[in-house]
Amino acid sequence: MNRRGAVLGMAGLSGVAGAGLWWLYPRPPAQLTDDAFRASYAHPLPAPATGLPVYHLGHSLVGHDMPAFIAQLAESAGFAGHGFHSQLGWGSSLRDHWDPAHPVNGFAEMNATQQTWRDPHEALESGAYDAFIMTEMVELNDAIRWHDSPRHTALWAATARRNAPGIRIYMYESWPHLTTLDDWLHRLDNDPETLWEGTILAGAMAQPDTGVIHVIPAGRVMAALTRAVAAQGGLAGMPDHTALFARTPTGELDPIHLSDMGKYLVALTHFAVLYHQDPRGLPHALLRADGSPAQAPSNELADLMQAIVWSVVQSVPETGLAIANPHMQRATQ
Structure with a gap:
């Protein structure tokens, strides 16, 4: 059994055996081999x-x-016509969005803006989108074990592609909860190969009509920036990686949600992957969705963020960009 089969097999066995109903469940779905995936x-x-x-x-x-x-x-870079709709939840899995038997937690609160919300089934069946970006719930191991993540990834991809054959489909690879720095970086380094791509995408892309799902490697960008800032002893506005994360109303660190600077880094990563364009020189003083000014990174930090984003996305072939430095691929996965 290859690496991907072992990961998914262990996740499936632990879930069904724990329930005592293993005989009611099919075998784990087929997965692409490593060579076929690459x-x-x-x-x-x-x-x-x-x-x-x-x-x-x-x-x-x-x-x-x-x-x-x-x-x-996108507008600043001259890409007229960029627009978006979404459906969001609180910690929602792709299964929750797909299956009405599993309500989307926080649906009303997260989708109150009618200008940007659109039902995902109706939206993708319209064939009106050139790119579809999905992401899975955190924790990934739970998504795989209990929410059948590869299957629902495949279902969403097949729906999008059936109605818009040329659509670009992406998995936005996020990050785990921040624990110790070493453990967090270890997860950012290893989850893409073992979980995001090695289990979820390899399983989804083995199913009929899924096609290729490209990736937006936000977690790997965060790891690269964290290491670069640490190597410089911190930068103005970012003494360490915790500046990427939000604070609670009482000032405590939120270990999963991002600050404005973290959101800016992730948005740069999306932009670079979607448009295959170097983000260096793009503005870093932006507006939040409600029109208020976001906290902007310093010029020095913005320059570093933009350079790191471009370096990382060009070193990961799963982004769909031409690879600038093949020797960096294994280091960033």
């Missing part, structure tokens, strides 16, 4: 010439501000 990304996507209508599906790590930041970056 071969799926042998040819880069063509760079878009115009703005992309985008649909975002996920939860609070998508949020309202980050897609608004992407739209501002």
Whole structure:
């Protein structure tokens, strides 16, 4: 059994055995072999010439501000026509969004803005989008074990592709809860190969009609920035990685949700992957979704963020970009 089969097999066995109902469940779905998975990304996507209508599906790590930041970056870069709709929840899995038997937690609160909300089934069946970006709930191991993540990833991808055959489909790879720095960086380094791609995408892409799902490697960008800032002893506005995360009303660190600077970093990553464009030189003073000014990174930090984003996304073939430095691929996965 290859690495991917072992990971999914252990997740499936622990879940069904714990329930005492293992005989009612089918075997884990087929997965692409390592070679077949890598071969799926042998040819880069063509760079878009115009703005992309985008649909975002996920939860609070998508949020309202980050897609608004992407739209501002696209406009600044000259990509007229970029627009977006979304459906979000509180920690919602792709299964929750797919199956009405599992209500989307926080639906009313997260989708109150009628200008950006659109039902995902209706939206994707319309064929009106050039890009579909989905993300999975945190914790990934729970999504795989209890929410059948590879299957629901495949279902969403097949729905999007059936109605818009040329659509670009992405998995936005996020990050785990911040614990110790070493453990968090270890997860950011290893989860793409073992969980995001090695289990979820390899399982989804083995199913009929899924096609290739590209990735937006936000977690790997966060790891690279964290290490670069630490190597410099901190920068103005970012003494360490915790500046990427929000604070609670009482001032405590939120270990999963992002500050404005974290959202800006993730938006840069989305922009660079979607448009195959170097984000260096793009503005870093942006507006939140409600029109208020976001906290902007310093010029020095913004320059570093933009350079790191471009370096990382060009080193990961699963982004769909042409690879600038093949020798960096294994270091960033």
